[in-house]
Amino acid sequence: MEQQLSVRHLLGIKDLKAQDIQLILDTADNFKEVLNRPIKKVPSLRDITIANIFFENSTRTRLSFELAEKRLSADVVNFSASGSSVKKGETLLDTVNNILAMKVDMVVMRHASVGSPHFLSRHIQANIVNAGDGTHEHPTQALLDAFSIREKLGSLEGKKVCIFGDILHSRVALSNIFCLQKMGAEVMVCGPSTLLPRHIRDLGVKVELNLRKALEWCDVANVLRIQLERQTIKYFPSLREYSLYYGINKALLDSLNKEIVIMHPGPINRGVEITSDVADSAHSIILDQVENGVAVRMAVLYLLSQKK
Amino acid sequence: MNVLLKDVTIVDDRSSWKGKKVSVGIENGIIKEIGNISGTYDRVLEGQELMLSVGWFDMRTTMGEPGTEHKEDLETASMAAARGGFTGIACMPNTKPAIQTKDAVAYLRSRTAQALVSAYPVASVTLNNQGKDLTEMIDLHHAGAVAFSDGDQPIWHTDVLLKSLQYVQMFDGLVINHAEDHLLTYGAQMNESEVSTRLGFKGFPYLAEELMVARDLRILEYTGGRIHFATISSPGSLELIKNAKKNGLQVTCDMAAYQLAFDEEHVQGFDTNYKVNPPLRTKADIQQFWKYIYEGVVDILVTDHIPQDTESKKLEFDLAEFGMNSLETFFPMLLASCDDQTFLTLLPKFTRAPRTLLKLEQPEIEIGKTADLTLFSCVDEWEVKPSEMRSRSLNTPLLGTKVKGKIKAVFHNQKLETF
Numbered sequence: 223m224e225q226q227l228s229v230r231h232l233l234g235i236k237d238l239k240a241q242d243i244q245l246i247l248d249t250a251d252n253f254k255e256v257l258n259r260p261i262k263k264v265p266s267l268r269d270i271t272i273a274n275i276f277f278e279n280s281t282r283t284r285l286s287f288e289l290a291e292k293r294l295s296a297d298v299v300n301f302s303a304s305g306s307s308v309k310k311g312e313t314l315l316d317t318v319n320n321i322l323a324m325k326v327d328m329v330v331m332r333h334a335s336v337g338s339p340h341f342l343s344r345h346i347q348a349n350i351v352n353a354g355d356g357t358h359e360h361p362t363q364a365l366l367d368a369f370s371i372r373e374k375l376g377s378l379e380g381k382k383v384c385i386f387g388d389i390l391h392s393r394v395a396l397s398n399i400f401c402l403q404k405m406g407a408e409v410m411v412c413g414p415s416t417l418l419p420r421h422i423r424d425l426g427v428k429v430e431l432n433l434r435k436a437l438e439w440c441d442v443a444n445v446l447r448i449q450l451e452r453q454t455i456k457y458f459p460s461l462r463e464y465s466l467y468y469g470i471n472k473a474l475l476d477s478l479n480k481e482i483v484i485m486h487p488g489p490i491n492r493g494v495e496i497t498s499d500v501a502d503s504a505h506s507i508i509l510d511q512v513e514n515g516v517a518v519r520m521a522v523l524y525l526l527s528q529k530k
Numbered sequence: 531m532n533v534l535l536k537d538v539t540i541v542d543d544r545s546s547w548k549g550k551k552v553s554v555g556i557e558n559g560i561i562k563e564i565g566n567i568s569g570t571y572d573r574v575l576e577g578q579e580l581m582l583s584v585g586w587f588d589m590r591t592t593m594g595e596p597g598t599e600h601k602e603d604l605e606t607a608s609m610a611a612a613r614g615g616f617t618g619i620a621c622m623p624n625t626k627p628a629i630q631t632k633d634a635v636a637y638l639r640s641r642t643a644q645a646l647v648s649a650y651p652v653a654s655v656t657l658n659n660q661g662k663d664l665t666e667m668i669d670l671h672h673a674g675a676v677a678f679s680d681g682d683q684p685i686w687h688t689d690v691l692l693k694s695l696q697y698v699q700m701f702d703g704l705v706i707n708h709a710e711d712h713l714l715t716y717g718a719q720m721n722e723s724e725v726s727t728r729l730g731f732k733g734f735p736y737l738a739e740e741l742m743v744a745r746d747l748r749i750l751e752y753t754g755g756r757i758h759f760a761t762i763s764s765p766g767s768l769e770l771i772k773n774a775k776k777n778g779l780q781v782t783c784d785m786a787a788y789q790l791a792f793d794e795e796h797v798q799g800f801d802t803n804y805k806v807n808p809p810l811r812t813k814a815d816i817q818q819f820w821k822y823i824y825e826g827v828v829d830i831l832v833t834d835h836i837p838q839d840t841e842s843k844k845l846e847f848d849l850a851e852f853g854m855n856s857l858e859t860f861f862p863m864l865l866a867s868c869d870d871q872t873f874l875t876l877l878p879k880f881t882r883a884p885r886t887l888l889k890l891e892q893p894e895i896e897i898g899k900t901a902d903l904t905l906f907s908c909v910d911e912w913e914v915k916p917s918e919m920r921s922r923s924l925n926t927p928l929l930g931t932k933v934k935g936k937i938k939a940v941f942h943n944q945k946l947e948t949f
Contacts, residue, residue, distance in 0.1 A: 335846030337800035358730030
């Protein structure tokens, strides 16, 4: 029998077993091969309708999902609303029920509230893919990051990955921590102390406040975007000071005498958390991440469609 | 109406019948005889292992009226209180408008004066609970306010707290504070811990409560007077309160039953019924709470009943309102968190202690006294059915579950209700 996921929704990496992640990454390998063919489309999700519901702004994640869906021959509908629909008088549940009434099989949702895809999964029948819920999880990003590291370094086992930047508000960080740990990698977080959750060590990650020391430790640097838009409270005085002490530049990397794989989930604030010469260097796999994102999302959608 | 309570165990430290299994005859709201029964009675209440205590008292009820009658009003809150075993409730000024005029206070007192459940208004310390301008507390006291509080809002302004503690001394009044430094809890959804980190939620640090408790105690030392901390949720705060008591300060505190029944891990399923303020803490904290309860540092146990309608709860977690519907499930929640014998030792904390603190008359289980009684069973099980809830709201995680500990009857003001 063909292997299946242990879950019928992808709500977070936390709910996945290591075998699930392995299965998704292996399936993504096959889809990546498909994406390099002259004809990039497969009929796997024909007659499946997928709704991409984005309550928060997104360019690349939505585009990546949409491309993955189309490559799998699914029918796609898009819904986006800036801000919370509740403010407009309609609840999340009503919005989604309306879309489901149109007979949708799967929902890909991004929402500003932690746990909103979990909330939805209790009330609707469709398979749900979390495309980011507030400051909680962004599972497909972590999967594509894991895929990209595996592709570059051969495996994740024993690799040292450091996540840099705003850990406190980052769903990418949290999903990455869960995913990398499940796949046997060592994880460190590095950033200004005000942007590190107080109990982050309890998740079994190393904490380093000094950028240089963190870079000396790691094989892979996953640099996060500084999320000024999610900060209602001031966590650091200025972007200038941030980039001086936590910005990664070429001179710093050159002085380390070692090769570090550079990753970034995008969109990049060039010159803030990372300089252009680093983002565009040979060590950067930032664009591979984007390419792999489509293959990984194809894998996720395909595997979930097997779970009714 | 004449009622006979047959073979019930009296659980009340002050009664001369304490610990005895006897029959109690009630005639026209008065306890007519205990032990040897000679009278004839229209109605007999009996059952296995029934216990009789004085009527229970909840010191922290949000009753929704005026302002949020779609969630609860005085009538539904009273009916829910009776079903939960309470014959008296202290109502928080979490109302719109706040309880801040003598008319509002007098109205609440008079409307329930002859009712099965008496409601005792706690009036606002500051106008609209905004923490700025003091209400006319002497006048409110004379109208019948039993204490002063800004409800679910902390009295955050240092000088306002200081002045209110000084002002209420003119009538030996009580100030109740909800200790929470809002600057440290902005956007917080649950306890700050490993669990909140995993869930990506901003947490309530213990510090936010402890800082305000420490501040308030220091002010109390300066002003004198009486302060009561509502729904304490941090062992650190309890240690501060314990030391303050040792130093002779007039400080008391209460804790909500849900705080003992549930821990923070319940939040992991994003069930908004577990979204409460103060938040559910850790299992280790609950062990500490029990230590402070046994030591007498926690004086009172409360429901912290906060009714919320479906529209306020069936939402994304961060958009949902705080609060748990707890009047009807207080007893099962408490009983689930300890054994029956321990539970019986806790009775004074929701019968005698709140009445003493609020200077209310104490009911007695003696012949010739007015019947203000709660009849209950620690062994009976029942299902928390939505259709049977007396509260207008259903925001309890126990809905649809089977629980142990049932209220069989309450008596007060010549009225009887059986369940």
